[in-house]
Amino acid sequence: MNKGGLFIIYITLFLLMACSAANCPMESTVTCNYGFYDEQGTAIANNDTLTISTLLPGSKQHYTYRLMGQRTVESDTRIDSLLEKGYTETITTVRRDTIIGNQLSGLATMKLPMSYYHEYDTIVIRYASISNRDTLYIRHIGYSNVDLPECGTHRFHTLLGIRSTESGIDHVEIVNPEVDYRGSENIRIYFNGIAEDEE
DSSP, X not given: OOHHHHHHHHHHHXXXXXXXXXXXXXXXXOOEEEEEEOTTSOBOOEEEEEEEEEEEEEEEEEEEEEXXXXXXXXXXXXXXXXXXXXXXXXXXEEEXXXXXXXXXXXXXXXXXXOOSSOXXXXXXXXXXXXXXXXXXXXXXXXXXXXXXXXXXXXXXXXXXXXXXXXSSEEEEEESXXXXXXSOOOOEEEEEOSTTTTOO
16 A cells, blocks of 8 residues: 555544544533522522532531630631630531532522432532521432543433422422433422522
8 A cells, every 4th residue: 555545544544533532522520400490480590698518428526615705716627726725625526518609699500519429419508698508408329421432431310309498498399310411400499589589
């Protein structure tokens, strides 16, 4: 085979490989997509300031330090220097959590990752306008998904059930149980008007 024939074969293989890689999604982050609605089912932007956190498996120690006439200090680690200054220490065991979104205003949607290997995700919504908070309990199974070998493996999820407390939430529902990177709305949160009407 002459050099021109080899060149054409190399170019053809290169183009085939390029076409295949071009089929990989540009946005491939897998998130569970939430939409916010009022009690009547109208899409809204929640006017309250929300802090979103997720509970992690297990627990952690929480330390509270008090001294008459001084500000109370709270910490996730022990502070020996405060004990040396005469502070009293109270140790409590609390659930582990991590803040995903802090002091967010005007949310109409949110995208949250899901745990890879746990059957339940627990999402906590704290409101600025009311003292109570809401907790979402989401049951799901995760599985590996490969569209094309060159695109890598993604962890998709199938939603099996959801329930919530009802402080600022009227009810929740699953509208699309398949959680992937395509961006479709998976869960609708219907607020009861207590939180979103307050400024």
